[in-house]
Amino acid sequence: MLQVPVIIMDEPTAALSEREACGLLRIVRQLRSEGVAILFVSHRLEEVRGIADRITVLRGGRRIETLEARALTNTSELISLMVGRPIEELFPPRNRTIGDVVLSVRGLRRDRFFSSVDFDVRAGEVLGFAGLVGAGRTEVMRAIFGADVCNGGTVSKRGRQLSIRGPRDAIAAGIAYLPEDRKEHGLVLCLSGAENVALASLGRYGAAGLVSWRRVSRAARSVASSLQFRGDIQAPAVNASGGNQQKLVIGKWVLTGSDVLIFDEPTRGIDIGAKAEVYRLIHKLAAGGAAIVVVSSELPELLHICHRIMVMSAGRVRDELKEPEFSEQRILAAAFAGHMTTEDAEPARAG
Amino acid sequence: MAAETASVGSGRTAEAPDIARHVLHSLALRHGREAILPLVVVVMIAVFSLLSDVFLTVPNFRNVGVAAAALAAVSFGQTFAILTAGLDLSIGAAVALVSVTSALAMRRYGIPAGIGTALAVGCLAGLVNGLVVAKLKVFPFIATLATMSIMSGLALQLSAGVPVTGVPDSFSNLAYDRLFGIPMPVVIALLVLVVAALILRYTRVGRHIYAVGGNEEAARLSGIAIDRVKLFAYVLSGLCAAVGSLILTARVASGQPSLGTSLPLEAVSAVVLGGVSLFGGRGSVIGVAFGVLFVSILSNGLNLLNVSSYTQMMVIGVALIVAVAVDQAFSGKRGK
Numbered sequence: 006m007l008q009v010p011v012i013i014m015d016e017p018t019a020a021l022s023e024r025e026a027c028g029l030l031r032i033v034r035q036l037r038s039e040g041v042a043i044l045f046v047s048h049r050l051e052e053v054r055g056i057a058d059r060i061t062v063l064r065g066g067r068r069i070e071t072l073e074a075r076a077l078t079n080t081s082e083l084i085s086l087m088v089g090r091p092i093e094e095l096f097p098p099r100n101r102t103i104g105d106v107v108l109s110v111r112g113l114r115r116d117r118f119f120s121s122v123d124f125d126v127r128a129g130e131v132l133g134f135a136g137l138v139g140a141g142r143t144e145v146m147r148a149i150f151g152a153d154v155c156n157g158g159t160v161s162k163r164g165r166q167l168s169i170r171g172p173r174d175a176i177a178a179g180i181a182y183l184p185e186d187r188k189e190h191g192l193v194l195c196l197s198g199a200e201n202v203a204l205a206s207l208g209r210y211g212a213a214g215l216v217s218w219r220r221v222s223r224a225a226r227s228v229a230s231s232l233q234f235r236g237d238i239q240a241p242a243v244n245a246s247g248g249n250q251q252k253l254v255i256g257k258w259v260l261t262g263s264d265v266l267i268f269d270e271p272t273r274g275i276d277i278g279a280k281a282e283v284y285r286l287i288h289k290l291a292a293g294g295a296a297i298v299v300v301s302s303e304l305p306e307l308l309h310i311c312h313r314i315m316v317m318s319a320g321r322v323r324d325e326l327k328e329p330e331f332s333e334q335r336i337l338a339a340a341f342a343g344h345m346t347t348e349d350a351e352p353a354r355a356g
Numbered sequence: 357m358a359a360e361t362a363s364v365g366s367g368r369t370a371e372a373p374d375i376a377r378h379v380l381h382s383l384a385l386r387h388g389r390e391a392i393l394p395l396v397v398v399v400m401i402a403v404f405s406l407l408s409d410v411f412l413t414v415p416n417f418r419n420v421g422v423a424a425a426a427l428a429a430v431s432f433g434q435t436f437a438i439l440t441a442g443l444d445l446s447i448g449a450a451v452a453l454v455s456v457t458s459a460l461a462m463r464r465y466g467i468p469a470g471i472g473t474a475l476a477v478g479c480l481a482g483l484v485n486g487l488v489v490a491k492l493k494v495f496p497f498i499a500t501l502a503t504m505s506i507m508s509g510l511a512l513q514l515s516a517g518v519p520v521t522g523v524p525d526s527f528s529n530l531a532y533d534r535l536f537g538i539p540m541p542v543v544i545a546l547l548v549l550v551v552a553a554l555i556l557r558y559t560r561v562g563r564h565i566y567a568v569g570g571n572e573e574a575a576r577l578s579g580i581a582i583d584r585v586k587l588f589a590y591v592l593s594g595l596c597a598a599v600g601s602l603i604l605t606a607r608v609a610s611g612q613p614s615l616g617t618s619l620p621l622e623a624v625s626a627v628v629l630g631g632v633s634l635f636g637g638r639g640s641v642i643g644v645a646f647g648v649l650f651v652s653i654l655s656n657g658l659n660l661l662n663v664s665s666y667t668q669m670m671v672i673g674v675a676l677i678v679a680v681a682v683d684q685a686f687s688g689k690r691g692k
Contacts, residue, residue: 022509119466150577152576152577171576172576172577172578173579173580173581175579176578176579177579182577184577187572189571189573190573191574191577192571193566193567193570193571193574193575193637194570194571195566195570195633195637195638196567196570196637200563200566200567204567204574204575204578204580205578205579207560207563207564208560211560214559214560214561215559215560216558216559216560216562216563217559217560243466257578294508
C-alpha cells in the first residue's frame with residue numbers, strides 16, 4: 006500500500022450507511038496504528054468522539070478550541086462549542102397544542118418497496134420515521150406526494166380522500182415534500198434563491214399567467230428573514246451554503262402555505278447551527294397548526310423533536326413509539342426487524 | 357459568495373475607485389459570459405470596417421439586417437427549446453414546409469390566409485415535436501431529427517419538388533419595404549425578440565421553462581407540469597420558424613421546399629454562441645440576438661472579403677465547437 010504521512014478526510018461518512026461507516030472507521034483506525042496522521046472532518050459527532058485523539062472545533066471560520074478527545078465527557082459539550090450556546094437550545098421545546106387528524110394514510114402499498122403502511126398525523130404534531138437506509142421511508146413519502154406511483158391504499162386529508170396523480174395534485178391539496186437530496190430534487194441551482202422559494206407558488210405573484218418580480222422579491226425577502234437565510238437571496242442558489250440551500254427549499258414550501266409538510270432528512274449535511282434553526286422552524290410550523298412528518302437517519306434528532314416515531318424496516322412499519330416511551334434500543338430493534346429470520350424477529354416485535 | 361460588501365455610506369472619495377472595482381468585479385463574475393459576445397461582435401465590426409470600404413455603410417447594414425432577420429426569428433424559437441434542455445433540429449424542415457403550404461394557400465386564398473396557414477402549420481409542427489418529446493419521451497435530438505425528415509418529405513411531396521410560384525407581389529414586396537428606414541424583416545425580427553424576451557422574463561410559463569431546463573426533477577417536485585411546459589416551448593419554436601419562413605418566402609417570392617437547410621446549424625450556433633446553455637436553464641434571448649449578429653456579420657464580412665461560402669461553413673463549425681466548449685467549462689465549474 007502507498008505510504009502517505011497525512012490523509013485528510015472531508016466528511017468521508019456523509020453518504021454512507023451506518024454499517025458502511027463502521028467499516029470505514031475500522032480502516033481509519035488501522036491506518037492510524039500504521040503511523041498515518043489523519044485529519045477527519047465530520048458532522049457526525051459521535052463518530053468524531055469515537056475515532057479522534059484530538060478534536061478541533063471551528064465556527065464561523067475561526068478555531069474555537071482544540072481539546073483532547075479523552076477529556077470530553079459527553080457530546081453536548083462539543084455541540085455547545087460548535088453552536089456557541091448551551092445544548093438545551095439545539096432542540097427547541099416541542100409544540101404542545103395538538104389538534105385533529107390532518108393526514109391519514111391507509112394500506113399504502115408500492116410493490117417491491119413497501120406495503121400496508123397506515124398512519125395518521127395530527128395538526129401541530131411532529132411524526133418521525135426511523136429506519137435503516139433502504140427501509141422504504143423515502144418511497145412512502147414520495148408516494149404520498151405523488152412523486153412515484155403506488156399500487157394501493159388511500160391518502161386522506163381532514164377526512165376527505167385525495168386522488169393524487171402527481172406532485173401538482175399534492176401541492177394543490179396542501180401537502181409539501183422536502184426531498185432527501187436538495188441539490189438533485191429540491192432546487193434549480195442555476196436560478197436565484199428568490200425564484201427557487203417562489204417556484205411552487207409562482208401563480209400567486211401576478212395575475213393572468215404573469216409574474217410580478219416585485220411581488221416575488223417581497224415574498225422571498227419575507228421568507229428569507231423568517232427563516233434566517235444568510236446570503237444574497239437574488240444570487241443563484243448554487244452559491245448558497247448547504248444550510249442556506251436547505252432553508253430555500255423549506256421556504257419554498259412555507260410559501261405554498263401547505264399544512265402537511267413532509268421533511269425527508271431535513272438536516273443532512275448541514276452544520277449544527279443551521280440544524281438548530283431547522284428544528285426551530287419545524288416546531289414553529291407545527292405550532293402554526295401544520296402536521297409534520299420527519300424522516301431521519303439520525304436517531305437523536307428524531308428522539309428530540311418528534312411527538313411520535315414510526316419505525317420501518319424492509320418496507321413495513323414495525324413499531325410505533327409515543328414520546329414517553331422513546332427508546333433507542335427499541336427503535337433499533339424494530340429497524341432491524343425486517344432483516345432477521347422469523348424466529349429472531351418475533352421477540353423484537355414484541356419488545 | 358458575496359461575503360464582502362463595500363461600505364457605500366461613508367462617501368469618502370478615496371473609496372470610490374474601490375467600490376467601482378468591486379461593482380465591476382461582481383458584474384464580471386455574474387455577467388462575464390454574457391459580456392464576451394457583444395465585445396467580440398464590436399471587435400468584428402471594427403476589423404471588417406478596416407478591411408472593407410463597403411462594410412460600414414447603411415445599405416450594407418440593411419443587407420445584414422435582412423439576411424439576419426429570418427435566422428433571428430428561428431433562433432429565438434430555438435432558444436425556447438434549448439432552454440428546456442431540449443433541441444429543435446426540425447426548424448429548417450419546418451421553414452420549408454411552412455414556405456410551401458403558405459405559398460399554396462396564398463396563391464389560392466390571398467395573403468391573410470397564407471399568413472394564417474404559415475402560423476398554423478408552424479404551431480402544428482411544434483406541437484408534434486412537443487408531443488413526441490414530452491409524451492413519447494423520445495430524446496429531443498432524435499425526435500426532431502425524425503420530424504425533420506417527415507416535414508421535409510411532406511414539403512417536397514406537396515410541392516412535387518419544385519418551387520410554388522404565384523406568391524402575390526404585395527407579399528414579396530414586404531421583404532423590401534421599410535418602416536422608418538428599417539427593413540420590414542428586421543422590424544418583424546425585433547418584434548419576435550421583444551415578445552420572446554417578455555415571455556421568458558414575465559410569464560409563469562417562461563419561468564417554468566427555465567426551471568424545467570435547470571432541473572427537471574426539482575421542477576416536477578415543485579408541481580410544475582413539465583410536459584405542458586415542453587409542449588409550449590416546442591410550439592413557440594415552430595411558431596418562430598413560421599415567422600422566419602414568411603420572411604424567407606417573401607424574399608424569394610415563392611414557396612421553396614428546399615428552404616432553410618442550413619438553418620438548424622446556424623440557429624443552434626447563434627443560440628449557443630449567445631450564451632444559452634445546452635444543458636438548459638441558462639441564457640437569454642438578448643444574448644441570442646448577439647449570437648445572430650455574430651453569425652450574420654461574420655458571413656457578410658467574409659462575403660465582402662471574397663471568402664468562399666465553403667470556408668464560411670468551416671468557420672461557423674469551429675465557432676460552434678468553441679461556444680459549446682466554453683459552455684461545458686462553465687457548467688463544469690458550477691458543478692451542474
